[in-house]
Amino acid sequence: MSSNTEVHSFGIEPITCHAWNADRTRLALSPNNNEVHIYSYSGDRWEKTAELKEHFQRVTGIDWAPNSNRIVTSGADRNAYVWVEEGGNWKPTLVILRINRAATYVKWSPDENKFAVASGARLISICYFEKENDWWVSKHIKKPLRSTVTSIDWHPNNVLIAAGSTDFKARVFSSYVKEVEPKPAATVWGKKMTFANIMAEFSSGGGGWVHSVSFSANGERLAWVGHDASVSIADGANSMIMTTIKTSFLPFMACSWIGESSVLVAGHDCTPMVFTYTGGKVQYSCKLDQEGQAKATKFNAMKHFQSMDTRGQAAEGNSINLNTTHQNTITQVCVYSGTKAGVNKISTSGVDGKLVVWDFKV
DSSP states (O other): OEEEEEEEEOOSSOOOEEEEOTTSSEEEEEOSSSOEEEEEEETTEEEEEEEEOOOSSOEEEEEEOTTTOOEEEEETTSOEEEEEEETTEEEEEEEOOOOSSOEEEEEEOTTSSEEEEEETTSOEEEEEEETTTTEEEEEEEOTTOOSOEEEEEEOTTSSEEEEEETTSEEEEEEOOOTTTSOOOOOBTTBSOOOTTOEEEEEEOSSSOOEEEEEEOTTSSEEEEEETTSEEEEEETTTTTEEEEEEOSSOOEEEEEEOBSSEEEEEETTSSOEEEEEETTEEEEEEESSOTTHHHHHHHHHHHHHHHHHHHSSOOTTOOOOOSSSSSSOEEEEEEEEEETTEEEEEEEEETTSEEEEEEEEO
16 A cells, blocks of 8 residues: 655644544634634645634534535534534534533534434433424434443434444444434344444453544444544354454554455544454454554654653653654544545544645555
8 A cells, every 4th residue: 555645733732632524624723722614725725714713611522514504513512513604604503412521523414304422420311303393313323332422423324323342332222313314224234223222342351541433434343443543343244243453552542444355443543544354354454654664663762751851851862753654642533534444535634733634546
């Protein structure tokens, strides 16, 4: 696999989360605070065109609906807002989530008629618009969640939803809301799809928090990554067989399918990696950064911390730059061009304040 990179820097503050509009000419991101900044690409640089400031604590999730052009945001203030653009200005609508802990993640459904909000309240809020009362309402998926929900992903049928949690498990639920959608057809994950019904539950057998989950393009496979640097895949079309590979890398924080049998993962190693699923097994394939950079990364990090230990601070002149495109943990992976069935470009953002667009061929 070969890759080319397009690196954009938005200052020294970490990028908590980011999202693109439909044609990728605009970008929404949060610089690790209670604001969302909207940028437009003009000439050869990004220009800030708006600041969304309704949240009063750190923004934890952003998703930009490609068809309706609505933005949904979630925050540590336990709130979610749906933003609609009117005459160049973004107007917020508060969504009553009914949660008593921080919201951690938010994502529109494929049909954009509802969205899901994960939270530290051990539940998922499924939100939809109630036309009679002209507001957004929510229903809760609770059992058998036992800890913070860290990530979610929608099945292409707009009904099933995958969730990763700090109770070390990945699950598939039904989010069928009869008020806004027709009764769904059966899938490989099961037939009974009443609201909040648990369709499947998986554990890699380790002690790693599940940081990210991703359905494949056809919805028949589910991938997730853990804090124990594991990559797991459950094959719904093959008797729900689950396989896990536990690597020697640093913890993974994000993942996404980029092909029928390829998953991109990223995290504390500061470089995206590709894993393949063949013959019922997960195998490491390659890094998007050049091979050999991991060794340099570990050497520089070791030198940096040895210096801090012996002198109380990093010695002047010692290089602490990593030999990778990102200089700190990657926390989010987005499909930039193509679909999960065949991705042409992906974008990554993280703690170093950089947003990188990777152009590659699988």
